[in-house]
Amino acid sequence: MSLLNQVMRLPYVHGLWMRFPVGDVSTKVHWGLYPYPYYAYGVYWSAFLAKRLAIPRITAIEFGVAGGRGLLALEKATMEIERALDVGIDVVGFDSGEGMPEPTDYRDLPHIWGRGFYQMDHAKLRARLSKARLVIGDVRETIAKEVRSGQLAPIGFVAFDLDYYSSTKAAFDVFEDDGPSHLPRVHCYFDDVAANDLGCMNKYVGELRAIHEFNAAHPTRKISIFEQLRLSRPKWEHWQKKMYVMHDFAHPQYTTQVIPLEPKHTQRPL
Ligand SMILES: C[S@@+](CC[C@H](N)C(=O)[O-])C[C@H]1O[C@@H](n2cnc3c(N)ncnc32)[C@H](O)[C@@H]1O
Structure with a gap:
């Protein structure tokens, strides 16, 4: 050791x-x-992937901003990572701006969350942000306009923290466009797929249900847990079970070789 x-x-x-x-x-x-080590991990490896694919700029998104603790952490980490890897990283946060909307039905887990939870203090948050852009409004209305504006650099990392099934399902609209709008593998963090003693997460409700439905509806795009992430990390961290990757198998660069051509990756000594 x-x-x-x-x-x-x-x-x-x-x-x-x-x-x-x-x-x-x-x-x-x-x-x-980092204060949100899972954001730093996802952004670092998506920027690394972009560099290997000669993509100069990517977008990192947080869905569900609330007070802004996560968005500020994402912003700070990206500023360090873009300098280190020489890949530009735009940061965008999506939120209603007025807390959780009304839950639709049992799939939104109304036994945990309800309308008005997690309010945002707009003035306080905007005063602390330096480069991140806030998109305010219900994601069911804002995403399409934002993603189809043609202004976003390819999406490399997405943090999903909208809590509800219905909001998460709507947010998956970011993965609907063709290859160049996102990297072939998009690192994702899902905040609400695990545990919660009273919530009892399971695949029939919440984010997990949205993921299952996305996968069933897309033959060549799959959101899949990052298997055995523990093997790449120096110790167990609870968030390792919350890291997923959106694989776009039909992306023109999915099969491009990206592992650095160094002896440690290419040679097997006796
Ligand atoms: C748990 S909070 C996010 C916490 C934040 N990521 C952090 O780490 O500090 C969930 C947020 O999702 C937002 N949200 C849920 N459904 C939404 C929807 N349909 N459209 C926009 N925002 C939504 C709520 O406004 C709420 O602020």
Whole structure:
């Protein structure tokens, strides 16, 4: 085990490093030294993929902004990652601006969430944002206009935190256009696919139901959990079960070879 691995097992080291986040971006992403480490992970690897595909700019989206804690974390991480990888990253947050809408039926899990939960303080949030763009309105109306404006760089990372089945299903409209509008594999984070002691998440309701229906309706596009992500990470983190990838198997660049051609990837010593 490397010295760094041993040091990181000591109590308080992770917290101390978080307070004084020195080191290069890839090391910090690896050790999860970000307030939303799953956003940093998804954005880093989508930007890395874009670089390998010679795509100079991508879009990172958060669906469901509320107070803005996540969007601010996403913005900060992307600013470091775009500098490190030399790939431009636009950040867009979608939210109603007035909290959760009325749930449609049991699939929206009204036993957990209801109208008006998670209000946004517009003035406070806008004062703190530096580059992220807010798209205010119900996603059922805003997405199509935004995505089909022709102004978005290819979508590389999406965080889904709209809680409801109906809102998440509507948000999947971002994956409806042809290849160039998104990377061949789009890193996704789903906040509400796991646990919740009283909510009891399952595939018949909420985000999981929306994912199952998307997959059933799209023969060559699948949203699939990132299998065995734990193997790429130095330790278990609860969010590893919330990382998915939207695979567009018919994307013109899906089969483009992207692993760096370095001996560690291409040679098998005896
Ligand atoms: C749990 S909060 C998001 C929290 C945020 N991602 C964070 O990490 O701080 C869920 C948000 O989804 C938004 N939302 C849910 N359904 C929506 C819809 N149909 N259109 C727009 N926003 C919606 C609500 O306004 C609410 O602010």
